[in-house]
Amino acid sequence: GTATLLGSLLGRLLKTERDTSLLITMGTAICGGSAIAAIAPVIRAKSHEVSVALGTVFMLNAAALFLFPWIGHHLDLNETQFGLWSALAIHDTSSVVGATLHYGPHALEVGTTVKLARALWIVPVAMAIGYLRSRERNAEVGKEKAKRPWFILGFLMTAALVTWIPSLQDAGHFVEMIAKKLMVLTLFLIGLNLTRATIKSVGIKPFIQGISLWIIMAAGSLGAIYLNWIH
Numbered sequence: 442g443t444a445t446l447l448g449s450l451l452g453r454l455l456k457t458e459r460d461t462s463l464l465i466t467m468g469t470a471i472c473g474g475s476a477i478a479a480i481a482p483v484i485r486a487k488s489h490e491v492s493v494a495l496g497t498v499f500m501l502n503a504a505a506l507f508l509f510p511w512i513g514h515h516l517d518l519n520e521t522q523f524g525l526w527s528a529l530a531i532h533d534t535s536s537v538v539g540a541t542l543h544y545g546p547h548a549l550e551v552g553t554t555v556k557l558a559r560a561l562w563i564v565p566v567a568m569a570i571g572y573l574r575s576r577e578r579n580a581e582v583g584k585e586k587a588k589r590p591w592f593i594l595g596f597l598m599t600a601a602l603v604t605w606i607p608s609l610q611d612a613g614h615f616v617e618m619i620a621k622k623l624m625v626l627t628l629f630l631i632g633l634n635l636t637r638a639t640i641k642s643v644g645i646k647p648f649i650q651g652i653s654l655w656i657i658m659a660a661g662s663l664g665a666i667y668l669n670w671i672h
Contacts, residue, residue, distance in 0.1 A: 524551025
């Protein structure tokens with residue numbers, strides 16, 4: 442909630458494009474590239490908006506892999522504290538795993554568990570945004586009827602079937618593996634659109650928003666953990 446509010450405020454202050462601001466905010470608040478990929482079709486984001494949001498998130502993921510372990514050791518954070526901080530402040534699950542892997546096995550366990558729980562917010566948030574955008578579009582005269590994020594419902598149904606029917610679990614793991622590979626490929630192809638011309642057309646404001654929001658959230662969560670407000 443805090444990240445969403447701060448991201449919205451930063452977007453307005455910097456006058457970032459509405460959809461670009463939303464994608465960067467949701468990517469920071471929930472689960473990086475996965476959140477961006479889930480929300481982009483719901484809001485019908487343009488390709489350059491998705492590319493800029495993904496580029497910002499991936500750049501910060503790369504920075505976190507080097508900065509977080511160094512800061513953690515410098516502040517003498519224990520493995521639980523570092524795992525919590527990584528899960529709360531790093532965008533993507535893969536980067537959380539990378540940052541906590543060499544910090545210690547318990548840091549990896551805590552970071553992965555908390556991050557996966559945080560990622561579950563993708564479903565309700567995507568559905569809520571889809572509902573709100575649908576109401577906006579339907580209220581505008583001459584606009585075509587907005588599409589609803591039915592893929593979210595399909596995701597929930599598939600997850601429930603694989604969980605409750607043991608015979609489908611092997612097939613479910615296979616589909617999960619394929620889906621992850623396709624997800625990586627999709628994000629890579631979208632990222633190819635992040636050219637110098639694209640950056641020039643959208644300006645530096647989205648990157649300032651993404652970096653500022655990340656620094657605020659990382660510093661805030663670190664302070665709360667360091668002071669044992671979060672444990």
